[in-house]
Amino acid sequence: MRFQTKLIPARLIRRYKRFLADCRLVNGQEVTAHCPNPGSMMDLAQPGMKIWLEPNDDPRKKLKYGWRLIEYNDGNFVGVDTSLPNKVLLTALKTGKIKSLSHYNKIHPEQRYGRNSRIDFLLYSEGSQIGCYIEVKSVTLSRLSGRAEFPDSVTTRGAKHLEELTKVVQNGHRAIIFYLIQRTDCTQFSLASDIDPTYTNAHIHAAAMGVETLCYDTNINKTGVTINAPVAITI
DSSP states (O other): OBOSSOOEEEEEEEEETTTEEEEEETTSOEEEEEOOOOSOOTTSOOTTOEEEEEEOOOTTOSOSEEEEEEEOTTSOEEEOOTTHHHHHHHHHHHTTOSGGGTTOOEEEEEEEETTTEEEEEEEEOTTOOOOEEEEEEEEOEEEETTEEEEOSSOOHHHHHHHHHHHHHHHTTOEEEEEEEEOBSSOSEEEEOTTTOHHHHHHHHHHHHTTOEEEEEEEEEETTEEEEEEEOEEEO
């Protein structure tokens, strides 16, 4: 997934009201950017951080900049846009990048299912009525060097998704919870049980009932984000 326009560097002044971030450009100009991340962004919104903004000239948008990346001093990146994982995975599915899913040739994003829910992707193989339901989670939290964690705050909605996926398996379909790490500095993944033990318990129950877990990291740079490789999972 490539960014639509060339990113420009800035320093974060503050993030507030969830979707707003005041930033200082290299020339000293202060601008307000859209923050495409409604979560807690634990440890990812510290004043002074080097960030990358995507400018736009869309007259329909009130804010002319969108916050896309954080860059650490060691050159590692973190993607802050929670809508990107679905786009990244869609590209990977279309190109057969995920080997365990490459036999599915029908890809349906955003399908209604369960109890007033939408599944991120519903896949089918030619001639088969058994679907593969995929729920995607964006992972940005890392409190221990090299290890990514999910969630970064209590997520009742996330626990509901796991319950819905369990019912999918009980109905004879395949179900996957897919964690996509939007960081370039992590080689393992685990659940943040101390942050949301209810979610962890829901995950463990879903796994016991047949819901699969996949976790991949990403390649991130100033031009775009692409899926990379499977990451070791410790629950």
